[in-house]
Amino acid sequence: xxxxxxxxxxxxxxxxxxxxxxxxxxxxxxxxxxxxxxxxxxxxxxxxxxxxxxxxxxxxxxxxxxxxxxxxxxxxxxxxxxxxxxxxxxxxxxxxxxxxxxxxxxxxxxxxxxxxxxxxxxxxxxxxxxxxxxxxxxxxxxxxxxxxxxxxxxxxxxxxxxxxxxxxxxxxxxxxxxxxxxxxxxxxxxxxxxxxxxxxxxxxxxxxxxxxxxxxxxxxxxxxxxxxxxxxxxxxxxxxxxxxxxxxxxxxxxxxxxxxxxxxxxxxxxxxxxxxxxxxxxxxxxxxxxxxxxxxxxxxxxxxxxxxxxxxxxxxxxxxxxxxxxxxxxxxxxxxxxxxxxxxxxxxxxxxxxxxxxxxxxxxxxxxxxxxxxxxxxxxxxxxxxxxxxxxxxxxxxxxxxxxxxxxxxxxxxxxxxxxxxxxxxxxxxxxxxxxxxxxxxxxxxxxxxxxxxxxxxxxxxxxxxxxxxxxxxxxxxxxxxxxxxxxxxxxxxxxxxx
Amino acid sequence: xxxxxxxxxxxxxxxxxxxxxxxxxxxxxxxxxxxxxxxxxxxxxxxxxxxxxxxxxxxxxxxxxxxxxxxxxxxxxxxxxxxxxxxxxxxxxxxxxxxxxxxxxxxxxxxxxxxxxxxxxxxxxxxxxxxxxxxxxxxxxxxxxxxxxxxxxxxxxxxxxxxxxxxxxxxxxxxxxxxxxxxxxxxxxxxxxxxxxxxxxxxxxxxxxxxxxxxxxxxxxxxxxxxxxxxxxxxxxxxxxxxxxxxxxxxxxxxxxxxxxxxxxxxxxxxxxxxxxxxxxxxxxxxxxxxxxxxxxxxxxxxxxxxxxxxxxxxxxxxxxxxxxxxxxxxxxxxxxxxxxxxxxxxxxxxxxxxxxxxxxxxxxxxxxxxxxxxxxxxxxxxxxxxxxxxxxxxxxxxxxxxxxxxxxxxxxxxxxxxxxxxxxxxxxxx
Numbered sequence: 025x026x027x028x029x030x031x032x033x034x035x036x037x038x039x040x041x042x043x044x045x046x047x048x049x050x051x052x053x054x055x056x057x058x059x060x061x062x063x064x065x066x067x068x069x070x071x072x073x074x075x076x077x078x079x080x081x082x083x084x085x086x087x088x089x090x091x092x093x094x095x096x097x098x099x100x101x102x103x104x105x106x107x108x109x110x111x112x113x114x115x116x117x118x119x120x121x122x123x124x125x126x127x128x129x130x131x132x133x134x135x136x137x138x139x140x141x142x143x144x145x146x147x148x149x150x151x152x153x154x155x156x157x158x159x160x161x162x163x164x165x166x167x168x169x170x171x172x173x174x175x176x177x178x179x180x181x182x183x184x185x186x187x188x189x190x191x192x193x194x195x196x197x198x199x200x201x202x203x204x205x206x207x208x209x210x211x212x213x214x215x216x217x218x219x220x221x222x223x224x225x226x227x228x229x230x231x232x233x234x235x236x237x238x239x240x241x242x243x244x245x246x247x248x249x250x251x252x253x254x255x256x257x258x259x260x261x262x263x264x265x266x267x268x269x270x271x272x273x274x275x276x277x278x279x280x281x282x283x284x285x286x287x288x289x290x291x292x293x294x295x296x297x298x299x300x301x302x303x304x305x306x307x308x309x310x311x312x313x314x315x316x317x318x319x320x321x322x323x324x325x326x327x328x329x330x331x332x333x334x335x336x337x338x339x340x341x342x343x344x345x346x347x348x349x350x351x352x353x354x355x356x357x358x359x360x361x362x363x364x365x366x367x368x369x370x371x372x373x374x375x376x377x378x379x380x381x382x383x384x385x386x387x388x389x390x391x392x393x394x395x396x397x398x399x400x401x402x403x404x405x406x407x408x409x410x411x412x413x414x415x416x417x418x419x420x421x422x423x424x425x426x427x428x429x430x431x432x433x434x435x436x437x438x439x440x441x442x443x444x445x446x447x448x449x450x451x452x453x454x455x456x457x458x459x460x461x462x463x464x465x466x467x468x469x470x471x472x473x474x475x476x477x478x479x480x481x482x483x484x485x486x487x488x489x490x491x492x493x494x495x496x497x498x499x500x501x502x503x504x505x506x507x508x509x510x511x512x513x514x515x516x517x518x519x520x521x522x523x
Numbered sequence: 524x525x526x527x528x529x530x531x532x533x534x535x536x537x538x539x540x541x542x543x544x545x546x547x548x549x550x551x552x553x554x555x556x557x558x559x560x561x562x563x564x565x566x567x568x569x570x571x572x573x574x575x576x577x578x579x580x581x582x583x584x585x586x587x588x589x590x591x592x593x594x595x596x597x598x599x600x601x602x603x604x605x606x607x608x609x610x611x612x613x614x615x616x617x618x619x620x621x622x623x624x625x626x627x628x629x630x631x632x633x634x635x636x637x638x639x640x641x642x643x644x645x646x647x648x649x650x651x652x653x654x655x656x657x658x659x660x661x662x663x664x665x666x667x668x669x670x671x672x673x674x675x676x677x678x679x680x681x682x683x684x685x686x687x688x689x690x691x692x693x694x695x696x697x698x699x700x701x702x703x704x705x706x707x708x709x710x711x712x713x714x715x716x717x718x719x720x721x722x723x724x725x726x727x728x729x730x731x732x733x734x735x736x737x738x739x740x741x742x743x744x745x746x747x748x749x750x751x752x753x754x755x756x757x758x759x760x761x762x763x764x765x766x767x768x769x770x771x772x773x774x775x776x777x778x779x780x781x782x783x784x785x786x787x788x789x790x791x792x793x794x795x796x797x798x799x800x801x802x803x804x805x806x807x808x809x810x811x812x813x814x815x816x817x818x819x820x821x822x823x824x825x826x827x828x829x830x831x832x833x834x835x836x837x838x839x840x841x842x843x844x845x846x847x848x849x850x851x852x853x854x855x856x857x858x859x860x861x862x863x864x865x866x867x868x869x870x871x872x873x874x875x876x877x878x879x880x881x882x883x884x885x886x887x888x889x890x891x892x893x894x895x896x897x898x899x900x901x902x903x904x905x906x907x908x909x910x911x912x913x914x915x916x917x918x919x920x921x922x923x924x925x926x927x928x929x930x931x932x933x934x935x936x937x938x939x940x941x942x943x944x945x946x947x948x949x950x951x952x953x954x
Binding site for chain 1 (some may be wrong): 583584656657658660661662695704705706707708713718719720721722727729732735738739741742743745746747748749750751753754755757758760761764765814819820826830870871872874877909
């Protein structure tokens with residue numbers, strides 16, 4: 025077990041969600057071509073190669089591997105596949121993005137346009153953001169990028185249901201998280217510090233020289249950069265809070281292009297000299313005080329280690345060796361915090377071959393199930409509801425530390441996971457459209473289970489899982505319903521819970 | 524602790540009685556006096572052991588103890604909180620503190636608890652908490668729930684988890700010894716055998732076709748039989764917990780004593796917990812998280828956010844008091860904790876920042892209630908912790924040690940609080 029801190033949601037309060045907006049169209053993406061049967065056949069013809077490092081890379085660099093991905097890595101090789109994912113701008117997602125922007129107009133709006141365009145509507149912004157996030161995770165070829173969006177959305181957590189976030193968080197997602205997800209950490213940190221969504225969420229917009237509010241200052245060091253109680257004191261928290269006095273944003277009664285923009289209020293700023301982490305910040309610095317803090321923190325070796333370790337926990341395993349952390353932290357230091365360079369280091373073949381098992385969190389589990397089945401998702405509401413049931417609603421974790429990435433937190437009660445994977449195979453319930461008709465022609469459980477193995481897990485299911493599936497299929501006459509239940513059981517197996 | 528020193532001599536009788544009851548029809552159960560909301564639960568009422576069931580409530584975010592239990596006799600409190608202090612009981616303001624003992628009082632938001640206090644079932648413990656200086660929510664909660672300031676990496680289980688580890692089940696072969704009413708297992712319960720998180724106790728059930736349900740459950744058992752430990756145990760616990768909870772008709776549950784649980788998330792969690800406890804399935808501990816207490820701005824102790832939070836807390840606890848502790852009552856101890864208090868002085872945002880000492884609440888038939896237990900340090904400038912906070916004069920572990928040893932029947936407090944430098948002080952919280 026791992027010693028990370030699990031914490032239930034609801035930290036900041038009992039949330040009542042606004043009613044769902046009626047204006048959101050259900051976006052229907054085309055079901056992936058029913059090429060699955062062909063892929064299964066060709067994969068089987070090639071035989072189950074021991075592809076451990078390749079299979080692991082597919083699992084770790086995506087939010088759900090599939091036979092498409094398997095074919096791709098066989099074509100490009102390990103390095104070629106990794107290069108492709110590390111350079112998402114080279115992967116064409118224009119068709120998806122066009123559909124999303126047509127279906128969900130708030131994706132391209134400013135805070136002002138959302139706030140004034142949808143008066144008294146607290147749902148459209150958050151739900152459109154959730155739908156887009158779900159569809160991008162499901163269907164974007166930029167899988168590593170989408171995985172990094174998940175990572176940073178936890179690291180710089182903002183609860184979309186908290187005050188003012190229905191029009192601020194969608195902007196933060198686009199202009200902070202997505203803009204810098206694979207860029208440089210110092211740029212991401214700075215963008216977050218200037219983000220009205222973050223300034224509101226951690227109440228820095230009330231941080232005034234006459235009485236500083238320490239909330240952002242503390243979490244900036246504890247959660248965003250140095251790590252808890254890791255090289256700073258209460259005095260540092262107080263001094264950092266002073267540096268960020270006056271960092272706020274603009275709210276106007278009337279619609280205005282300035283609405284929802286960052287604003288530094290010189291009258292609220294404490295212009296006296298400060299001392300932070302042993303460095304003297306001279307008086308009269310104005311907005312430079314906060315910027316200097318961000319520079320100090322981004323350059324700090326504890327930040328390099330904290331970010332490096334967290335990335336290793338996310339991509340490699342719950343308990344990465346100290347030598348790995350040192351190496352990735354070294355990459356951070358040498359490259360000015362290049363996220364891409366750290367990922368290249370972590371995802372290298374030698375380390376992926378030794379990566380340790382991790383438990384998929386519910387969002388990852390759902391996305392990987394839909395991706396494995398090449399399924400269309402007609403009803404985003406249903407999938408969003410299932411995430412609620414499993415305790416992993418998108419952008420809805422209240423405390424600022426993000427959803428836990430720890431097996432112990434997610435493995436206590438498996439029922440919501442099993443239920444989600446069961447209804448996924450019931451199109452009339454879930455809206456998840458899967459064409460499995462080619463499986464119905466197969467008459468023997470043995471062959472059927474082998475096909476399911478390729479489809480669900482790229483041929484990696486364990487012998488004991490295969491045996492359990494065979495005995496399920498042998499216990500009653502074969503039927504399309506029973507076949508779908510066997511697929512749901514394969515998805516519910518311990519093999520598919522991990523990655 | 525060995526299994527020999529709890530409930531001597533009773534276990535065999537209880538097993539026999541359970542088997543006997545399991546065979547009874549619903550009509551026979553009704554005739555035997557089983558309440559109607561328990562149609563398929565078959566355990567005899569005599570199943571209650573001498574050990575209390577623990578209900579552990581954690582107020583996440585750092586609840587402001589100086590509002591929850593107002594030191595109205597402290598001038599410094601009013602000096603440091605010109606806008607946020609709760610008016611004295613003798614104030615002419617309509618919303619003011621209700622006096623408890625001449626020194627402390629309850630704010631309007633906590634007033635629903637006055638009855639439990641006057642009934643001597645509710646104890647407030649002030650200036651108490653975690654002695655570690657951290658002001659990080661996450662560190663403070665971690666330390667407090669593990670049960671030790673800055674614990675070594677090897678100590679990551681929770682204090683209740685270790686209590687359960689070090690005692691035999693109060694009900695032999697109980698499937699479910701502890702539940703967390705939430706999505707995950709809070710640190711407090713980590714490490715406990717038979718511990719499962721269930722967000723909605725009343726709503727569990729398998730999806731899919733009914734006609735294949737038994738087959739599919741068997742297949743799931745097969746699938747997980749060979750899995751590695753955490754997953755194998757999780758699957759087993761899940762299947763057994765679902766089967767157990769489906770026996771209880773939570774929706775028809777009738778609280779005792781005319782108790783009405785408030786219609787909010789906390790009230791619902793407490794009501795389900797009460798039904799689960801009364802079902803006598805062998806559950807020994809329940810953890811309920813209650814978030815929202817990190818009131819950095821506009822905390823509104825009389826008419827705002829904090830008032831709403833307190834009302835939800837106090838109404839839920841008041842209903843639980845009526846439901847559990849009227850008449851001869853149940854063997855239940857409620858413990859309410861928070862990770863730290865808040866600065867004595869208010870900030871410019873109409874809120875308060877992270878502080879130090881705070882408050883604990885205990886409720887039960889064997890709690891020495893009807894008073895505010897404290898060794899009050901004072902709020903004068905020289906009396907404050909780090910010149911800004913209520914000092915801690917009672918280690919929260921003193922209170923919990925008493926609960927563990929006297930109410931939970933576990934004499935081995937060292938298994939629960941292993942820090943060798945810690946020596947518990949008996950504060951007289953229980954009777």
